[in-house]
Amino acid sequence: METSAPAKVILFGEHAVVYGEPAIAVAINLRTYVKIKKSEEYRVNGYPMSDKYHSYIKNAIKLCWDGEPLDIQTKSEVPSASGMGSSASITVAMLTALLAMKDELKEEKIAKLGFEVEYRTQGSASPIDTSTVTHGKGILVHREKKDHFLWKVEKGELKWYIHHIEVPSLKLVVGFSGIKGSTKDMVNKVRRFYNWNSFARDVIRDIGKITMEAIEPLQDEDYERIGELMNEDNKLLTILGVNHPMLKRMINASLKHSYGAKLTGAGGGGSIIALTDEQDEVAKAIEEVGGKAYKVEISKDGFRIENHF
Template structure:
């Protein structure tokens, strides 16, 4: 048996625009997706949490196993601290945990195969969602902080091309920030939201300009991070949220949580695909912001960022 786990993430800047090759910054959080994988001694077919693996209920598992596993039937057990469809990268944490287990079961090691795991995990998300970026899978694989940029910079890890877009994936230093996450309790469908933005982008030049503006703003965010300018980070987060609203991925409850957090924050925005899911706020008063989010109907938690990436845990 192999035990693996991968972290969730929050996107500080650049969601949706990153699908079109624009930059994004993501930070790993300490909530993890945990998995035990063992070969089945008896029976045919793969099991996930005691149920027969099907495309309808286990799309990421099925895609990964069919494309990247040459062995026999597997028995997979999962335990997630990351709410599904919350904007915190649960599918990427799932996929990378599974890919890491498959590598270990095949005689390899996660540490030697991180790039391959990240690439195959991204291919899985892309295959299931129809359109995706490597933001979540890169962050889940590497942990800490990740920057996707249009060209090579300091800290380059690898380069990915798919669907007419390309990304240069880098490590970034994880800043000392107090981040509060607020989950709406509404599950956003990443594939549908990405497709919605795609339709807008294809039919409207203003949408294309907004996507490009998010990319420019993200690089301003890199400068603010490097300078330790929290006030500037907050200002950019507020602007990024407005741009994502223009792209049509905000939600009334998300907006309510963002507005509740802002009086006690440097900035607040939705994080991830939107349509529900979660928002984040940067603040010097995390407990106060968490209470404001809770009072507005959200489920808050104070995030610890810079978590380690995919790893094999004790068997």
Template sequence: MRVLASAPAKIILFGEHSVVYGKPAIAAAINLRTYVEAELRRDDRIRIEAHDIKVPGLTVSFSENEIYFESDYGKAAEVLSYVRQAIELAMEEAGVRKGINVSITSQIPVGAGLGSSAAVAVATIGAVSKLLGLELTREEVAKLGHKVELLVQGASSGIDPTVSAIGGFLYYEKGNFEHLPFMELPIVVGYTGSSGSTKELVAMVRRRYESMPELIVPILNAMGKLVEKAKEVITSELDEEEKFAKLGELMNINHGLLDALGVSTKKLSELVYAARTAGALGAKITGAGGGGCMYALAPGKQREVATAITIAGGTPMITEISREGLRIEEVIK
């Protein structure tokens, strides 16, 4: 038997990092997906094929007619830790252990703030649980995905696996979520081309929080208040133009606060300012930062902003909200 499942990437519109401290955040699933195929094996081995992961430290050497490969096994094992934990938890939940092949292909850039870790965890849990005959709800998959992130990263708010499993446009706080009214968001995502590790960035913010709570706590509180304001705007009766103007302003404040936490980079800030100069109403980091992506809100100016991001050395992506989260694409008996 074989199961193919997929799960989407996300952008965090407001509230990354502060969400780890119990503040609310707003996020949306977007139409880039990770696909995971799981099939039963005849033996009891578990084999993972990750087509999009590059492991640093591969050395190739030659002699006359032979070629030798050496890889850094520590790094290779670490890079697959989200997938391994996801398989482990799905098997634990099903109460059976079987040999399986898991094959991953992904459209989501890795370590870029678009929730690649959550999407791979959610799609793996979806595929493996179905393969083992378990019918989990999307919410149950989201909870297991959160567990995977906690085990691998040490800290996670759970927002990324929740958005990836459920899909759509969500307000999230301490493990609970609410659907926000669906709205088309004229956004452009800008990818710096470099990556950041969420585990390390969350740990860096934690160190600052512990060493200077009198400065960091007010920043996190301001982020929480800003998310409440953004929710009020999104659910208000204002017309779209007014909503976008207010959300843009809140995005810019959120970016400044994230910069104060230390998660921006020169390149991220350059893309943010390039987007604003080209007419975006707001622009900020999305996700953990330290590289990765920013996004801009640019009604009527998406093309101009995409060009400005390119000129500033980034890669623009015009994305749409994905209403669907985890999807079982195919089951072959």
């Protein structure tokens, strides 16, 4: 069984979405591939499956597989701990394979199990990454049910309503700092700030407002306004303490040729995104300050069964 799932970038609302605020993300054309066959013992890329190195794979198996041991091979175009959702991508590719082998493949089921795997592995998460890489295209997460509703995810008192959102074919450049930013550590850092500081709670709410303001410009293809809102979002994320000097350098370098730029994903390292008409110029500027640039497109496909690895 061979499957794949894309990476994603969050356009608006990372961190705030963990507390139920709205957020928008798109799947991108970098993918993680998984090939699975039944075996005598669990192995990943030739090594015994371990808690330390294969935690997402192991939790995916724990949640939805009780058959024979599996030999798993993975191949990923998504750098790990990059803010591009490498963990969601491997999780959803794995779940696609496991559910397909059980003849239980359904988009909603993959997305909900995917969230559960991320939540258990990281100790805290929102469903934005796993829903986006399952569905592909664009996703709006909102605290209420709106048009183009797909499914609902719940955890404790929080409810996230997942929607499809039409997004124009945005020209984006991702700048990866090369510095790993652990989602788990960054989410925990923001949670400590959120729990004891009402100012942090206001910032989280303001990020949610920016996401809502971005919906119309996204639908009207008003790139100037989208860019302004990205810049504002980035300021608020900086106040939350998840920015990094290397991300700031890449953002400043990109802004000369972009409508706007911001960190994307958990931060603390990881990546930035820039919205631009001049992808080559932005990519060059990012590489000049030491980042790795990816000129990306939105991926229409979410999870996929593959015929060749």
